[in-house]
Amino acid sequence: MTGRWRRSALLVACTVAAACGGGASGTTAPGRDPATPTPTPAPAPSLDPTGWVSASDGTIPVVIVAPHGGDLSPSELPDRNCAGCVTLNDANTQALAEEIAAAFQRRIGRRPFVVINRLHRRKFDGNRELTEATGGFAQLTGMWEYWQANIDSARARAARTHARAILIDLHGHAHAIPRLELGYMLSASQLRLSDAQLLPLLPGTSITRLHQLKPMGDSGAALVRGPRALGSRLAALGLPSVPSDVTPAPLAGEDYFSGGYNTQRHGSASGGAVDAIQIECHNIGVRDTAANRTAFAEALVTALLGMLEDYYGWTPPA
Numbered sequence: 001m002t003g004r005w006r007r008s009a010l011l012v013a014c015t016v017a018a019a020c021g022g023g024a025s026g027t028t029a030p031g032r033d034p035a036t037p038t039p040t041p042a043p044a045p046s047l048d049p050t051g052w053v054s055a056s057d058g059t060i061p062v063v064i065v066a067p068h069g070g071d072l073s074p075s076e077l078p079d080r081n082c083a084g085c086v087t088l089n090d091a092n093t094q095a096l097a098e099e100i101a102a103a104f105q106r107r108i109g110r111r112p113f114v115v116i117n118r119l120h121r122r123k124f125d126g127n128r129e130l131t132e133a134t135g136g137f138a139q140l141t142g143m144w145e146y147w148q149a150n151i152d153s154a155r156a157r158a159a160r161t162h163a164r165a166i167l168i169d170l171h172g173h174a175h176a177i178p179r180l181e182l183g184y185m186l187s188a189s190q191l192r193l194s195d196a197q198l199l200p201l202l203p204g205t206s207i208t209r210l211h212q213l214k215p216m217g218d219s220g221a222a223l224v225r226g227p228r229a230l231g232s233r234l235a236a237l238g239l240p241s242v243p244s245d246v247t248p249a250p251l252a253g254e255d256y257f258s259g260g261y262n263t264q265r266h267g268s269a270s271g272g273a274v275d276a277i278q279i280e281c282h283n284i285g286v287r288d289t290a291a292n293r294t295a296f297a298e299a300l301v302t303a304l305l306g307m308l309e310d311y312y313g314w315t316p317p318a
């Protein structure tokens, strides 16, 4: 049930690269016998990214993405060294993603789609646009395309077998306040607005589709901090979360991650049937030990199953 799939993104990238490097075929050097073709320069060593992405198939309308927990640092890849580049990993988030999948399996006998970047963040950032993700190392372009294509594929497959789906981009933060930070592409200052002021900002967020559909009558602020919102469900299970009904917004001066590249790209801001939420996890009590990862995974499964029923009309088949 958990077969891996391979994508052809690398082949596409290689084809494009070959085309860009073309034009020399059939030319001859001055003074050279026209019958003797100019030797073709040896191509740059190709990098095979298939071992750097772990993608497992699922059977429920949930996609879990872990871009910052990789543990591989191949010597052929330079360290990313670009202005503003973050190279520290989100510790244990690869294991956390796998534990969430295992918790679904234990609970309902079915797994979500899971896509994990296995490269360490000093080599590749799975939550950035191409240039920053690769640190400008052109030979990693194929990896970036392959990584994003695997997420695209998981989204498409989840939405093809279900009416709609939810994607969770899983991270770890080191902010001062130990609480989950849920990102919908709404900034902290936007979240501090009143519900009425927040309403017109929901189109363009990563849960635009939910806002349009108004499941159970919920739209606008209710989707991010009403009693049925994911943060409120997690808070009720003992996991402090922002935004939630308990903590509607970060206070001025408090650190907060509002959602990154993947949340923007793979949510429903531009349409489609897949919403996205970034979950930034604190460390102690959530991802620091195997026992805590299991406890968190169980709580998240409970919260997501409730959300899937209320907002996505999906319950596990008997």
Ligand SMILES: [Zn+2]
Residues within 6 Å of the ligand: 068, 090, 127, 170, 171, 172
């Ligand atoms: Zn991260």
